[in-house]
Amino acid sequence: MTNELTFTTADFAALVGCTPRHLQQLARDGIIPKAARGRWSAASVTAYCAYLQSDARRGPADFQAERARLTRAQADLAEANLAQRQGELLARGDVDAAVVGAFARVRARLLAIPSKAAPLVAGQTTAEAGETIRQAIHEALRELSETSVSDLTRADAGGDG
DSSP, rough: OOOOOOOEEEHHHHHHTTHHHHHHHHHHSSSOOOOTTTTHHHHHHHHHHHHHOOOOHHHHHHHHHHHHHHHHHHHHHHHHHHHHHHHHSSSHHHHHHHHHHHHHHHHHHHHHHHHHHHHHHOOHHHHHHHHHHHHHHHHHHHHTTOOOOOHHHHHHSSSSS
């Protein structure tokens, strides 16, 4: 037996932060050498470090990084669910319906301006007619700016909108 420092499998696993089973698999795969049955040498430590540094072996499947990514995703999902329950986040279908409703309301209100303004501008000068039409447009825009998403979703649900 040599005077070289060796480690037991349990000690080596604790030293490098993995399981004894993982070390045994790496030895079977020829990635790290054993000093003797159940013993690991400094060369084993060096080989294990080289294994960890190898991009080809390690790749994107690093367990700790993937676990952290999963934990972040679960936390994000929980936050989104809470925000939705608190009314701070809308479902995509509701947003789509609200946007479609908003554009329909804008279209209808703008198309109503000529029939509303026409009787008012009859007999007016061009400048007066322009001001009347401008006021009708501002009134329509003011009404539209006071519309909320909840107004639009109530209107889609058959409310008074």
